Amino acid sequence: xxxxxxxxxxxxxxxxxxxxxxxxxxxxxxxxxxxxxxxxxxxxxxxxxxxxxxxxxxxxxxxxxxxxxxxxxxxxxxxxxxxxxxxxxxxxxxxxxxxxxxxxxxxxxxxxxxxxxxxxxxxxxxxxxxxxxxxxxxxxxxxxxxxxxxxxxxxxxxxxxxxxxxxxxxxxxxxxxxxxxxxxxxxxxxxxxxxxxxx
Numbered sequence: 510x511x512x513x514x515x516x517x518x519x520x521x522x523x524x525x526x527x528x529x530x531x532x533x534x535x536x537x538x539x540x541x542x543x544x545x546x547x548x549x550x551x552x553x554x555x556x557x558x559x560x561x562x563x564x565x566x567x568x569x570x571x572x573x574x575x576x577x578x579x580x581x582x583x584x585x586x587x588x589x590x591x592x593x594x595x596x597x598x599x600x601x602x603x604x605x606x607x608x609x610x611x612x613x614x615x616x617x618x619x620x621x622x623x624x625x626x627x628x629x630x631x632x633x634x635x636x637x638x639x640x641x642x643x644x645x646x647x648x649x650x651x652x653x654x655x656x657x658x659x660x661x662x663x664x665x666x667x668x669x670x671x672x673x674x675x676x677x678x679x680x681x682x683x684x685x686x687x688x689x690x691x692x693x694x695x696x697x698x699x700x701x702x703x704x705x706x707x708x
Contacts, residue, residue, distance in 0.1 A: 579608050579609070600638055614628070655675075670703075
């Protein structure tokens, strides 16, 4: 876990250095297209985890982008109750790993960069469930997550806040302990806020 956090911080540092260098070379180039973006969800760091998304615009009007997303974290109590059935209250649940593809379409409103969008996250993840009196178990599942959000830009359209509302659908969850009662619900409504940088 620690090498991954160090790697993420190193990547963020390099992005900030590249951004600073670009601002020195092009003093007032606020209209220059910034095709790449990196997003993190700060709340996941508080849950002993991380989330990183790297995306790229693929159209000239910067409305459509695609990306890669990965995450891991301790699932908080409010989310455990919304995601699982027959889960003991004192069970610990960790999202061990998630890998997904992301597609996002932004609706341009005038000349402003801050705009609403719709998106889809599709991928695979696993959860580890531990309990003091039961053997550990793992649930793996495919996910399909349509979501809506709004990119709110600051600082010459480099940095942005990204509130989202995601509808997570779990497709054919499987566990490694047949006969156990814990299972996943079919869907979960997940609010999220990420911070991003364009370069």
